[in-house]
Amino acid sequence: MRHTPAGSEIRLSLTAGASSDRATLIVADNGPGIAPADRQRALDRFGRLSGEGEIKGHGFGLPLVAxxxxxxxxxxxLGDAQPGLKVIVSLPIA
Structure with a gap:
């Protein structure tokens, strides 16, 4: 969400089915997204992506969440929101 341009849309979805032992949170935006080849690196600590020189940061956000x-x-x-990025988090229901 930090790299989503001002005025962009951010969508949240939370699902937890009665027959499932997991809850799923989806956060999607319509910003620039992350190329499929770079998505794993975006989850690595200090995994700054090329082309982000104009955007300040240290590469902690998504790795901390992960x-x-x-x-x-x-x-x-991490998936494609077409356009934008979709982050899908699945957690066990205690």
């Missing part, structure tokens, strides 16, 4: 999600037994996936 670490917290994994510590709670969940998973995180």
């Amino acid at each position: 670490s917290i999600v994994r510590l709670h037994g969940g998973s995180i996936e």
Whole structure:
């Protein structure tokens, strides 16, 4: 969300089915997105992507989210929101 241009749309969706033992949170925007080849690196600490020189940051945001999600037994996936980025977080329901 930090790299989403001003005036862009950010969508949130939370689902947890009665027959599922997991909850899924989807955060999507219509910003520039992340190329499929760069998505795994975007989850790595200090994994700054090329072309981000004009955007300040240290590469902590998504890696921090990924670490917290994994510590709670969940998973995180980056996808294409066409346009934009879609972050899919799945967590076990305690």
